[in-house]
Each structure stands twice: as C-alpha cells, then as structure tokens.
Amino acid sequence: MVKVDLASGALLRAAWLVAFAACGGGDGGPDDAQVIKVVAQQWSFSPNTITVLRGQTVDFEVTSSDVHHGFNLPDFGMRADVVPDQTTKVRVTFDKPGTYNFHCDYYCGSGHEGMSGQVVVQ
C-alpha cells in the first residue's frame, strides 16, 4: 500500500483540478490521455485491476449497469457519482508509482462494502 501524505495529496489534488478545469471537465484534454472504460455493477468494478504507466493521464469513463454507485480513488482526491444511463468522466494523472485502492462509496446494496479495485502505477 502506498499512500500520499497530506501535503502531497493536496498538491496532487490541486494539479488534478487544474488539469480538469483546463480541459473543460474531462472533455478533450491532452492528446496522450488514455481512455479507460470502467463498468460498475453490484458489487464489482470491471476491470477491477487497472495498470498504467507512471506519469500517464487517464480519462476514466465510468458507467453503471444497474444502480447508483460511487467511484472513489482517495489517494488522488477523486470521487464521482456513477448513475445508470450516464457516463461519468473523470481525469487522473498517475505521477507516482504504487498500488492505489478505489471503491464504491455510494451504498448500493448488501455487497457494497466489497466493491473495490486497484490501480497499479508502474
């Protein structure tokens, strides 16, 4: 488990927010951004292990195939609601190697607490 401390977490969050704002909320953005589609469903993410290279900017496109979910990657200060019939787009730049947990943070049923995954930054 790799964690960021409060200071660097704030910096990462700030950097992400700047990048997010600069690209109009995730539409467009750097040409080298990698698009990764994630499907949330009771009670798993698919894929639930995502491997990216250090420094890679990722545009997550998250959809739900059933009910309201959340997509939370706390080490990068990122969370978003994932609503059925909508695509939620969020951008993260993974500038630090390690393994980072993400999870559903919107209660979605009896298996909710086991709904998680990992991003491996190489």
Next chain:
Amino acid sequence: MPTWNAATRRDVLKLTTLGGVVFASSLLRSTAGCSSDKSAVMGAAGPKPGTPRGAQQEFFFLQLSDPHWGFTGPQVNPEPTLELPAAIAAVNAIANKPDFVIFTGDLTHTTDDVNVRKQRMTEFQSIVAGLNVPMVKFMAGEHDAAADGGVTFKQFFGDTYYSFDHKGVHFIALDNVSDPTSNLGMTQLDWLKSDLAPLDIEAPIVVFSHRPLWALRADWDWTTPDGQQAIDQLSAFHNVTVFFGHIHQELVYMTGHIAHHAARSLMFALPSPDSDASKPNPVPWDPEHPNANLGFRSIDAATNPGDYQVTEMPLPAPTPGDAGAQGGGEGGQGSADGQG
C-alpha cells in the same frame, strides 16, 4: 485532515485485550485520577448541561457495538447467534448496574430484503429486551440504515441522531450512516451547531458515531466525508470525547485535543488500518481462540472534566452446546464479505 500514515500513526494508542484493559482518556490531557465508584444511580437532577465542570456524579455506561445480528459466515464466525446473548448475559452479570447501555450501530447485518431487515431488528430488539439496565440507547450503522435511509431503523429504534444530558455530561449521537455517501449532511450539521450553542466551552461532551469522523482509512471507506465539519464545531469545546464503532477493534486517535475511541464488535474482527490489504475483509475465526477480539467496554465518567476511564470487557469464549440461537442466520443475506 489527518491521514493514516507513518507520521500520524504514532498518535494512535493501540490497546491489548488480555483480561480487560483500562485506558484513561484523560491521560491524553491531564493526569487526573478516576474513581471506581459505580454506585451512582440515574435520575438525579443535575446542573444545567454545560456548566464548566465534569460529570455531576461519577457514573459509568457501557458501549456495545456492531453485533451484526443476522450475519452468516462460518469462516468468520461459526456461531453467530451466541455472541449477542452472551454479551447481554455478561452485562446483566455486572454487580453494579451501568447508568445506561448504548449500541453504536450495525445492530443488524445488511440485507436487501426489507422483510428480512425487519425480522432481524425484531429479533435483535427481543434479545436486548433482556438487558437489566435502567436505559438503553440505540444508534444505526450503515448495515441498519443505508439501504433505506434509516426508515426501518427509525420504526424500531427512533431517531438516528439526538442528544441527551446525564449527570452533567452532554451526550450527542450522530448519524453518519443513513446517507448513502456516509455524510452527516447540512441538516444534521446545522442541528449540531444549534445543539452545541447553549453549552459552556468547558462542558463535558461525549459524542457517539458509528463511522470514524475523520479519514482513518479513506481507501477502505473508513471515513465520514464531511466529518471534519463536525470535528471543527466540537473542537471549540475543551472537553470532548468521541466513541465510535464500525472498525471492529480498539483504537484511539487524536484530532487536536479530541480523543476518538473505536470499539470492538460482538460478531467479528476487522483488520488493522495498518494492513496492506486492499479491503478490510473480516478476520478469520480462530478455533483456538473463539471470540478473540470480540467484546464491549465500560466507560467511567468522573467529575474531572473530560475524564473517561475505558475498560475493555472481552467476550467470553462460547461454551460448547450453548443454545443462544434465535434464528439470527435466517434470511441468508449475511456474508463474510460484509464489513464494519
């Protein structure tokens, strides 16, 4: 907001559990002693809450947490119907009665079936009716309330957040579980502000919550997203102590001058927040040490402001042939994937 990392880990006092452990919360602020007199009775008229002093009289109460009635998972707890009745029996066996007992959430294990939820709450209510204590308070956990915003819980147990005064101590129960994102919400934060407004800055205040109010381990969802707003409000007062559940283990953490004490479960243990695990799956049952790390706690309130002596009460190992079963496993919705 503090995060769980090497820099702050030193602030956490983890407690061992053999034979019951006494921890004086006030040691983090002062060296005031604490009487073991447990003869105080409730009901005496007290000073106006918020007077700059400790409890009007010494008394003690019990915190029971996370009984998860209805849980099934043989690898985690092969005898899930025994622990709650055993805890009730242990409480009733205490020579001096506590002033009250409070359950800090996850009374029942989560289910998607409202009828099963009601069945579990009915069974839970029936079992705890056997408590021989003057007063019992209930709080919801996300297993009780997140699926329906606390509607069923309220039908059985009343409001999900409230306050009360007892012998000069102001007690506040917060709800960080009914909201699907585990927020307190502005309505409750506004209520907290108004609840605190008349109190003296030196008032002894005890706060109960189910989930930790700070980001103990955010990637395990062991957090309350807007909990810092409650901590900010409470930090204006000098004698505040928080008792919570959810993480199924003893743990003490300081946010400024406020001590946050986590309690054990009555059903299964969860891993330490130090763990490298990607998610907090329940700790497997140890047949050599049944009920290891399960239990409840006694909290003594002394007349020194903010002085609380915490005594851990391990749950006795079940005796073969115990027949405390009351159908808690029925419904089949519990699973070993269920967490705090």
